[in-house]
Structures are given as structure tokens and as C-alpha cells.
Amino acid sequence: MKRYWIRLPLDGAHNVRELGGLPAKDGRQTAWHRFLRADSLEELTDRDAEMLLEYGVRTVIDLRSPSETMQHPDYAGLLTRVKYHNIPFLEQDLSPEGQAWAKDQLADLSSLYLSLLKRKNIVKAILEQMAAAPDGCVLFHCAVGKDRTGVMAMLLLMLGGVDKQDCQTNYMQSFTNLTRREIFRRLKESEYARMVQSDVDYIEAAYDYVAAWDHGIDGFLTDCRISADCISDIRRRVLE
Numbered sequence: 001m002k003r004y005w006i007r008l009p010l011d012g013a014h015n016v017r018e019l020g021g022l023p024a025k026d027g028r029q030t031a032w033h034r035f036l037r038a039d040s041l042e043e044l045t046d047r048d049a050e051m052l053l054e055y056g057v058r059t060v061i062d063l064r065s066p067s068e069t070m071q072h073p074d075y076a077g078l079l080t081r082v083k084y085h086n087i088p089f090l091e092q093d094l095s096p097e098g099q100a101w102a103k104d105q106l107a108d109l110s111s112l113y114l115s116l117l118k119r120k121n122i123v124k125a126i127l128e129q130m131a132a133a134p135d136g137c138v139l140f141h142c143a144v145g146k147d148r149t150g151v152m153a154m155l156l157l158m159l160g161g162v163d164k165q166d167c168q169t170n171y172m173q174s175f176t177n178l179t180r181r182e183i184f185r186r187l188k189e190s191e192y193a194r195m196v197q198s199d200v201d202y203i204e205a206a207y208d209y210v211a212a213w214d215h216g217i218d219g220f221l222t223d224c225r226i227s228a229d230c231i232s233d234i235r236r237r238v239l240e
Contacts (some may be wrong), residue, residue, distance in 0.1 A: 003055070004032050007177060010051065012043035013147035015177040019153060022170070024239060025161030031240045033137050035130075037153045038179070039145030040064075044075035051109055058082055058136030061129055063089040063148040072143075072189070082135065087126050089148040109147065111208040116151045122226040126152060129225055131233040138237075146174040146198055151206060158217040159231070160238035164207055174198040 016039065020032030033056045041060070044052075054115045060079065062069060065088045076082070118125065130138050142148040150171045157167045177190040213219035221231050 001032060002033070005055075008055065008171075010048040010050065011045050011239045012048050013039050013145075013172055014041040014042055014180045015172065016052075016139075016141075017177070019057060019156060019160075019170070019238070022157065022160075022162050022166050028161065028238050030238055031158050034237050035153075036137055036139040037145055037149045038139055038141035040072055040143050040150075041074040041078060041139075041141060042072045043110040043186065044078060045193060046077055049075060049078040049081075052078060052139065053081060055138040059130075059133040059138045061126060061138065062142040063126070063142040063152065065091050068143060081192055085129050085131060089119065089122055089126070089142070089151075090097060090215070110205040113151050113203065114209055116148060117206060117220075118211060123155070123221075124224045124226050127141040127155070127221070127224075127234055128230055130156075130237070131230045132222065132234045144174070144178055144195070146171075146178065146196075150198070150203060152173065154203060154207060155217065155221075156234070157208070158207070159221070159235050164211070168200045168203055172198050172200055203223060214227050230231045 005018060006021070007015075012017055016036055019035040019037065020030050020033060022030045036052075036055075036057065043076050046214075056239070057078075058076065062084065064072075064086070066086070069086055088205055124138070130140070137166060140149060140152055153170060154167050157170060161169075175196060178196050210217055210220045214222065215222075218231060
């Protein structure tokens with residue numbers, strides 16, 4: 001029997017969740033079993049890997065930097081059975097232990113997200129890889145599944161016609177999921193609290209930046225030099 005999870009109950013990852021089931025334009029709905037957003041897959045168990053495969057995962061797109069993937073490689077028991085692509089959204093290490101999490105870089109996550117959107121060649125590469133993925137579910141992730149992953153999830157949901165409030169709610173869920181782990185429960189009380197927080201204002205500027213383009217998300221993606229066919233292919237994949 002096919003299961004429909006909002007958050008997948010895995011032992012080794014805590015922020016793996018669906019983009020399906022959200023209301024879209026014209027009475028449509030985002031499709032289940034097409035896209036999963038996730039945190040690091042390094043600590044998956046054999047049971048977790050089997051669950052993801054049974055769920056339909058056939059492609060993993062890793063948005064982390066080369067140093068992160070070397071220090072914290074995704075679980076081999078999954079990667080040997082799917083198509084794996086590493087497309088770094090940033091070259092800096094944004095893992096919990098990464099040196100890039102200095103206080104000045106944590107000061108304004110809104111600016112970080114805008115800087116990601118301005119890496120249009122990377123946005124193009126990620127979305128083209130998603131469009132070219134074989135049938136099945138595409139799982140995309142970074143270190144905690146909130147920042148780099150959150151920006152890509154927002155773009156996919158916007159492409160499906162999901163409204164601003166639901167895009168924001170999808171982003172905000174990360175805080176609750178991440179604080180299932182002790183390391184993040186400690187971080188939320190520290191000077192690095194923004195690493196775990198997913199407040200609505202952080203993603204709002206990114207959403208507004210894309211929405212302000214002529215023709216909204218389509219105009220933004222066209223400016224990223226993504227073809228109309230690719231945009232249509234991904235939109236079909238996002239929606240039922």
C-alpha cells in the first residue's frame with residue numbers, strides 16, 4: 001500500500017518531507033511522491049534507505065559544498081541504488097560544524113537567500129537536473145534542509161502555483177523538525193540560533209524577489225536561461 005507522509009519518520013534524518021498535497025491554482029494540488037526536501041542523509045539507517053526506496057526515491061540531488069560532501073557523505077546504502085548528483089549551491093561549508101557559520105553570516109538569512117537566487121547558473125543546473133531525472137521521486141537536500149533546500153523548495157512550489165502563505169508555511173516547518181535533534185535544541189538557545197530558526201521573514205524577501213519579476217516565477221526562471229520546455233516539464237512534475 002502506498003503511503004502519503006508529510007514528514008517521513010526516518011531514524012537518521014529529521015527534516016525529510018513532502019512537497020505534495022498543497023493547494024495550487026485552478027483547484028489543483030501538488031503531487032505526492034515527486035519531490036522530497038531533506039536534511040543530510042549521512043546518518044540514515046538500512047531501514048531508512050529501504051523506506052526511501054519504497055517511497056519511490058530514484059534521484060538524489062545534493063546541494064552541499066564539496067567539502068561538506070567529503071566530510072559528511074550521504075549514506076552509501078542509498079546512493080548506490082539511486083542516481084546521485086552533487087550541485088553545490090554555495091562553495092562554502094554550511095554544515096553545523098562549518099566555519100562559514102560565523103556570526104556575521106548568520107546576521108541576515110534573508111540576504112543569504114537572495115544571494116542564492118542570484119546564482120542563476122546554479123538554479124538553472126539544479127532545475128535542469130530535476131527535469132531530466134528518471135520517473136520517480138527526486139530528493140534534494142543540504143546540511144539541515146532549511147536554507148539552500150528551502151530556497152529550492154520555494155521555487156518548485158511557486159512553479160506549481162502554490163500561494164505565498166503556503167510557501168512560507170512549508171519553510172517554517174523546518175524549525176520544529178530540526179529541534180527533534182539535541183544538537184539543534186542546544187543551538188536555538190545560543191548565538192547561532194538562526195541556524196535552526198525558520199522564521200517567516202527570512203523567506204519572505206526571497207519570495208517577493210521572485211514574485212516581482214514580470215510573469216513572476218516564469219519570468220525569473222526564463223532570466224536564469226531555463227528553457228520554456230524545461231519549465232513546463234518541472235511544472236508537470238510538481239503538479240498532479
